[in-house]
Amino acid sequence: MDRWQAMRIFVKVAETGSFAESARSLHMSAPAVTRAVAGLEETIGTRLFVRTTRSVKLTEGGARYFEDCRRILNEISEAEAAAAGSYAKPSGTLTVTAPLMFGQLHVLPIVTEYLDAYPTMAGKTLFVDRSVNIVEEGIDVAIRIGNLPDSGLMAIKVGTVRRVICGAPSYLAEKGIPIEPGDLKSHRIVASTSAWASPEWRFAGDERVTIQPVLQCNTNAAAISTAISGWGLTRVLHYQIGQALLDGSLKIVLSDYEEPPLPIYVIYPEGRHVPAKVRAFTDMAVARLRENRLLN
Known part of the structure; x- marks a missing residue:
């Protein structure tokens, strides 16, 4: 077995933590995977894994070798793709991730427009309210809301969103x-337990109010629909209630006390070669x- 294939098998075992699962994923027999890793260990002269009956873990040297192998294999894939022309013309499947509601409202229409423009392409979306590791989970492009940690990713700022408190006109009339954040203690609060949720609501000037919600919903959509019904006030991201603001079914309160808006970024893995499918999308x-008025 050549070194490239052995490295590929080693990386898969390191990623899955299982020889059997790696064998299934690579369409190989478990003994063949075991032999490949053993041969690699013999060739480089060090143990790569600590094996027990229940787990497979990288050794310290194995962890360093894993990072080098993954980088080398990525470079090989990039070189092959460049030679095949996939860096010149969009091809294959594009996988995009975004926060759940943002993805459904604002990213999905872009994905379908993209697929219409490039009919030979296929698309996959992963809309979830968690931080997705785009390298480990095979994501091509991600849309993120919030300040980004330092990473080896390209990030392009495309807009901002506000955290807003809102209620139906009927509720506000009753x-x-x-007038000020402290007044919320005397109001009926509907809180979401999804992303961005916290019992402590922060405002400009580092003012904080601990909220005791009367109703907790596990999705923003449920909290928003409850607020639209006139039952109470809720706090969400501005883009989530765009239509409700336009048709007057919700109104924003305490806007003078809002924290600075959160940035929105389009991000993708940095590399010497960016596939055409990623560049185009x-x-x-x-x-x-950037054209979306709700995001600027």
Whole structure:
């Protein structure tokens, strides 16, 4: 077995933590995977894994070798793709991730427009309210809301979103409009337990109010629909209630006390060669999101 294939098998075992699972994924027999890793260990002269009956873990040297192998294999894949022309013309499958509601409202229309523009392409979306490791999970492009940690990723800012408190006109007419953050203690609060949720609501000037919600919903959509019904106030991201603001079913309160808005980024893995499918989608996504009035 050549060194490249042995490295590929080693990386898969390191990623899955299982010889058997790696064998299934690579369509190989478990003994063949075991022999490949053993041969690699013999060739380089060090143990790569600590094996027990229940787990397979990298040794310290194995962890360093894993990072080098993954980088080398990525470079080989890039070189092969460049030679095959995939860096010149969009091809294959594009996988995009974004926060759940943002993805459904603002990213999915861009994905379908992209697929219409490139009919030979296929698309996959992963809309979830968690931080996705785009390298480990095979994501081509991600849309993120919030400040980004330092990483080896390209990031293009495309807009901002506000955290806003809102209620239906009928509720505000009956219960009154809160004038300052402390007034929220006398209002009926509907809270979401999804991303961005916290019992402590922060405001400009580092003012904080601990909220005791009467109702907790596990999705933003449920909290928003409850607020639209006139039952109470809720706090969400501005883009999530764009239509409700336009048709007047919700109104924002305490806007003078809002924290600075959160940035929105389009991000993708940095490399010497960016596939044409990523370049084309990124260009389209940046343009469409920057045109969106709800995000600026």
